[in-house]
Amino acid sequence: xxxxxxxxxxxxxxxxxxxxxxxxxxxxxxxxxxxxxxxxxxxxxxxxxxxxxxxxxxxxxxxxxxxxxxxxxxxxxxxxxxxxxxxxxxxxxxxxxxxxxxxxxxxxxxxxxxxxxxxxxxxxxxxxxxxxxxxxxxxxxxxxxxxxxxxxxxxxxxxxxxxxxxxxxxxxxxxxxxxxxxxxxxxxxxxxxxxxxxxxxxxxxxxxxxxxxxxxxxxxxxxxxxxxxxxxxxxxxxxxxxxxxxxxxxxxxxxxxxxxxxxxxxxxxxxxxxxxxxxxxxxxxxxxxxxxxxxxxxxxxxxxxxxxxxxxxxxxxxxxxxxxxxxxxxxxxxxxxxxxxxxxxxxxxxxxxxxxxxxxxxxxxxxxxxxxxxxxxxxxxxxxxxxxxxxx
Amino acid sequence: xxxxxxxxxxxxxxxxxxxxxxxxxxxxxxxxxxxxxxxxxxxxxxxxxxxxxxxxxxxxxxxxxxxxxxxxxxxxxxxxxxxxxxxxxxxxxxxxxxxxxxxxxxxxxxxxxxxxxxxxxxxxxxxxxxxxxxxxxxxxxxxxxxxxxxxxxxxxxxxxxxxxxxxxxxxxxxxxxxxxxxxxxxxxxxxxxxxxxxxxxxxxxxxxxxxxxxxxxxxxxxxxxxxxxxxxxxxxxxxxxxxxxxxxxxxxxxxxxxxxxxxxxxxxxxxxxxxxxxxxxxxxxxxxxxxxxxxxxxxxxxxxxxxxxxxxxxxxxxxxxxxxxxxxxxxxxxxxxxxxxxxxxxxxxxxxxxxxxxxxxxxxxxxxxxxxxxxxxxxxxxxxxxxxxxxxxxxxxxxxxxxxxxxxxxxxxxxxxxxxxxxxx
Numbered sequence: 001x002x003x004x005x006x007x008x009x010x011x012x013x014x015x016x017x018x019x020x021x022x023x024x025x026x027x028x029x030x031x032x033x034x035x036x037x038x039x040x041x042x043x044x045x046x047x048x049x050x051x052x053x054x055x056x057x058x059x060x061x062x063x064x065x066x067x068x069x070x071x072x073x074x075x076x077x078x079x080x081x082x083x084x085x086x087x088x089x090x091x092x093x094x095x096x097x098x099x100x101x102x103x104x105x106x107x108x109x110x111x112x113x114x115x116x117x118x119x120x121x122x123x124x125x126x127x128x129x130x131x132x133x134x135x136x137x138x139x140x141x142x143x144x145x146x147x148x149x150x151x152x153x154x155x156x157x158x159x160x161x162x163x164x165x166x167x168x169x170x171x172x173x174x175x176x177x178x179x180x181x182x183x184x185x186x187x188x189x190x191x192x193x194x195x196x197x198x199x200x201x202x203x204x205x206x207x208x209x210x211x212x213x214x215x216x217x218x219x220x221x222x223x224x225x226x227x228x229x230x231x232x233x234x235x236x237x238x239x240x241x242x243x244x245x246x247x248x249x250x251x252x253x254x255x256x257x258x259x260x261x262x263x264x265x266x267x268x269x270x271x272x273x274x275x276x277x278x279x280x281x282x283x284x285x286x287x288x289x290x291x292x293x294x295x296x297x298x299x300x301x302x303x304x305x306x307x308x309x310x311x312x313x314x315x316x317x318x319x320x321x322x323x324x325x326x327x328x329x330x331x332x333x334x335x336x337x338x339x340x341x342x343x344x345x346x347x348x349x350x351x352x353x354x355x356x357x358x359x360x361x362x363x364x365x366x367x368x369x370x371x372x373x374x375x376x377x378x379x380x381x382x383x384x385x386x387x388x389x390x391x392x
Numbered sequence: 393x394x395x396x397x398x399x400x401x402x403x404x405x406x407x408x409x410x411x412x413x414x415x416x417x418x419x420x421x422x423x424x425x426x427x428x429x430x431x432x433x434x435x436x437x438x439x440x441x442x443x444x445x446x447x448x449x450x451x452x453x454x455x456x457x458x459x460x461x462x463x464x465x466x467x468x469x470x471x472x473x474x475x476x477x478x479x480x481x482x483x484x485x486x487x488x489x490x491x492x493x494x495x496x497x498x499x500x501x502x503x504x505x506x507x508x509x510x511x512x513x514x515x516x517x518x519x520x521x522x523x524x525x526x527x528x529x530x531x532x533x534x535x536x537x538x539x540x541x542x543x544x545x546x547x548x549x550x551x552x553x554x555x556x557x558x559x560x561x562x563x564x565x566x567x568x569x570x571x572x573x574x575x576x577x578x579x580x581x582x583x584x585x586x587x588x589x590x591x592x593x594x595x596x597x598x599x600x601x602x603x604x605x606x607x608x609x610x611x612x613x614x615x616x617x618x619x620x621x622x623x624x625x626x627x628x629x630x631x632x633x634x635x636x637x638x639x640x641x642x643x644x645x646x647x648x649x650x651x652x653x654x655x656x657x658x659x660x661x662x663x664x665x666x667x668x669x670x671x672x673x674x675x676x677x678x679x680x681x682x683x684x685x686x687x688x689x690x691x692x693x694x695x696x697x698x699x700x701x702x703x704x705x706x707x708x709x710x711x712x713x714x715x716x717x718x719x720x721x722x723x724x725x726x727x728x729x730x731x732x733x734x735x736x737x738x739x740x741x742x743x744x745x746x747x748x749x750x751x752x753x754x755x756x757x758x759x760x761x762x763x764x765x766x767x768x769x770x771x772x773x774x775x776x777x778x779x780x781x782x783x784x785x786x787x788x789x790x791x792x793x794x795x796x797x798x799x800x801x802x803x804x805x806x807x808x809x810x811x812x813x814x815x816x817x
Contacts, residue, residue: 157804218538
């Protein structure tokens with residue numbers, strides 16, 4: 001394995017597209033992190049809390065209205081963020097790159113017509129034949145194109161159509177784990193000479209009742225007033241779109257692309273949650289990046305979901321590493337699939353600035369220059385991941 | 393030498409398993425497949441009142457109790473196919489598979505049974521609101537539904553059962569999903585990340601809402617009577633695909649690893665091809681460029697030329713659009729030979745197993761190589777003069793088969809082709 005490690009190629013981040021409640025683009029996000037968190041919406045989906053995305057001018061990345069109409073919000077947000085990433089990498093509209101660009105999208109999907117669901121659910125018991133009633137309502141009330149707007153792989157499909165990314169197209173599912181594995185596999189393929197250029201990321205629309213209902217069944221949502229991640233005891237969902245352009249170093253140099261940062265390592269784990277399981281996963285993952293860490297110039301960006309007890313275990317583990325830690329969910333909520341790619345983008349922003357953002361009262365200050373960021377994912381149910389992002 | 397022409401580890405198959413509407417296990421499936429039997433039947437799982445399509449290739453012989461929903465069925469089918477594959481390969485030990493899981497699975501959503509139960513608990517009435525539903529939902533009574541309908545839950549259950557290593561990957565590329573799971577496994581072995589991988593495609597999503605969704609897109613055959621005659625790939629009177637269920641599982645290993653433990657080599661995944669289509673969400677580019685590129689990439693990746701392919705297991709769904717486009721692509725790649733290469737659609741008998749199709753049809757391709765016998769395309773009564781392929785009409789036949797091309801094309805411009813060979817070169 002040692003020989004393999006030495007022969008591995010280097011992965012640069014050469015493009016970033018990110019949208020959330022903090023705004024549009026990496027600069028807006030960096031400014032947002034350096035300010036107090038924007039007010040989350042505690043009324044629209046009360047008693048639950050949502051970090052709503054800023055309004056986007058979709059025409060700027062999805063010029064055809066016909067395309068926009070074929071998508072539900074999560075796909076529009078994702079296609080928009082992907083366009084920003086391609087712009088930022090300088091490959092937008094350049095067929096010579098897009099036709100061999102690999103794509104891995106981390107997607108949930110299943111965006112539903114909440115009103116149709118509600119109408120059927122309210123009346124199904126009155127019908128003489130329940131199943132026949134559901135059939136009849138769905139046949140007449142569902143828009144034919146809604147199916148495509150809710151299919152998980154159709155975010156990738158829309159990115160192919162709108163932006164022309166066609167080298168390859170894979171969609172990973174599985175909540176936070178999907179985002180971790182998407183980045184891990186795209187990076188591994190570049191390292192192993194299976195890919196030179198990749199678009200990786202995802203999108204999540206938190207502003208819908210069917211996801212509230214799903215997580216309510218598992219009692220995984222925070223209630224009441226918005227709080228910092230470490231104090232939530234449940235998720236405050238956030239609408240997020242985040243895409244990265246990952247590129248092999250020599251490939252980027254050959255076209256004079258400027259790197260935001262390099263991905264030095266991505267590792268993941270999988271544990272059934274039980275007391276100590278998250279700690280164990282973090283120990284295993286941390287041991288893989290520890291030899292590369294220089295503690296005097298490193299910090300942690302945590303993707304903690306806010307759920308108890310996983311977030312407490314993560315916090316306790318990270319506090320033992322003697323590094324400054326920031327949980328970005330405090331600012332933009334928890335967006336499941338795109339959370340990990342988004343946090344890698346924010347790590348790149350910090351590395352570009354050469355410093356960590358101030359953080360809140362419970363987060364330790366860091367004054368020294370920043371060269372390395374460890375990005376964690378401890379998902380709300382599964383989805384353990386860790387990346388090491390470094391300044392180039 | 394355990395490397396291919398490109399210097400990469402050769403990836404072999406040492407075990408495979410399958411479940412379809414024809415039955416459980418490869419022997420039963422193969423016997424029926426080569427006898428030209430159809431597994432398509434009248435739907436009995438749910439009421440089909442008011443639906444245009446009332447048939448499907450459901451797997452009705454597997455009992456999973458009262459909780460019939462897509463993730464539950466998908467997991468059960470995947471377990472059955474996976475058990476068969478792992479047992480055949482003899483790899484690892486029970487519950488300890490020495491590699492990762494790549495699972496092709498349909499996206500999951502809370503279904504009507506669950507939504508109905510929560511609504512009843514909320515006291516469903518005309519003024520029902522989501523506040524009522526979430527309040528009832530938070531009672532804790534429905535905790536198991538929360539977990540069951542997470543996108544990662546099927547893979548999580550399978551990873552635990554088989555003891556695969558690392559985080560399992562759940563993936564969806566629409567109708568190419570099963571082929572993508574194999575593609576990811578091959579890539580992981582080729583880059584030296586693992587010596588073995590368990591690749592499964594599974595689908596248990598024949599339920600009313602899924603059927604209605606495809607029906608609203610006019611994708612399904614409505615030839616309900618008789619059900620066995622509905623799936624008519626490449627025929628002039630084809631009128632859509634037939635939804636179906638099942639699972640296919642493959643144990644992949646590096647040749648070196650398989651030889652090292654004395655495993656029997658059942659076949660080789662020689663080439664992977666992919667090219668996304670940016671033309672339309674459900675229609676293929678009329679010139680066939682993406683599918684032509686996809687097929688060409690797979691053959692090139694295998695270090696072969698089109699002349700080396702002697703059987704094609706096509707996507708062959710039986711929709712007017714797919715079959716025409718697939719013919720155009722095959723004709724472009726293979727030229728005059730397109731008319732004479734046996735090209736038979738398993739979907740004529742088992743229907744379209746959706747997220748499982750690429751894996752199920754890879755298993756059948758491996759069996760075609762093993763038995764040197766080509767299953768037919770049944771229901772081929774009215775040839776389409778615009779598609780002059782040798783579809784192996786209605787009756788299986790013996791043939792010399794060394795390299796199979798297996799195509800999987802899906803909504804969202806997803807195109808994957810695999811080249812599967814008989815033995816390492």
